[in-house]
Amino acid sequence: MTPPLRYSKERIQFGKPIGQFQLQQKKLSEMITEITKAQLLTWRLGVLRNEDRATTAQISMAKRNNVDMAIKIAREARQMLGGMGISGEYSIMRHSMNLESVITYEGTHDIHLLITGFDITGLNAFK
Ligand SMILES: Cc1cc2nc3c(=O)[nH]c(=O)nc-3n(C[C@H](O)[C@H](O)[C@H](O)COP(=O)(O)OP(=O)(O)OC[C@H]3O[C@@H](n4cnc5c(N)ncnc54)[C@H](O)[C@@H]3O)c2cc1C
Secondary structure, three states, X not given: OOXXXXXXXXXXXXXXXXXXXXXXXXXXXXXXXXXXXXXXXHHHHHHHHHOOOOOHHHHHHHHXXXXXXXXXXXXXXXXXXXXXXXXXXXXXXXXXXXXXHHOOOOOOHHHHHHHHHHHHHOOOOOO
């Protein structure tokens, strides 16, 4: 069970687990939706790669989208843990910091965007 899900079931506020409040369920629902979408993007890319048809622009799009999604979810997950989210007891801050480096290496977030822009327009905006 992921840390925010586990915490939402364990943490009691106003006599019930916070996971029973609508806002917590909205966050968890949106997280699983975005993760599923990112997995589909990766799956499609994998199929294209196996067929030797994946382009560098498609790889850029997938890397940029999925790291961005992961950082946003990690940030939301940290908030769901309240004050515990910044303690070492849960790994979410370490995970967030790891993602802050992933958004820069293997092509920065901005440069991948420009690669997608180039792919669409044929016009080079990065030099
Ligand atoms: C944890 C970590 C591990 C790494 N591991 C490796 C590794 O194993 N091998 C390796 O070779 N490198 C590695 N790097 C380096 C990484 O690839 C570079 O940091 C990254 O490519 C950005 O280059 P830079 O740091 O020189 O940023 P800069 O080029 O100084 O860019 C700074 C900012 O400006 C933006 N920018 C730059 N040029 C343009 C432009 N033309 N148009 C618009 N925006 C622009 C960038 O997107 C970025 O946001 C790693 C970096 C990190 C953080």
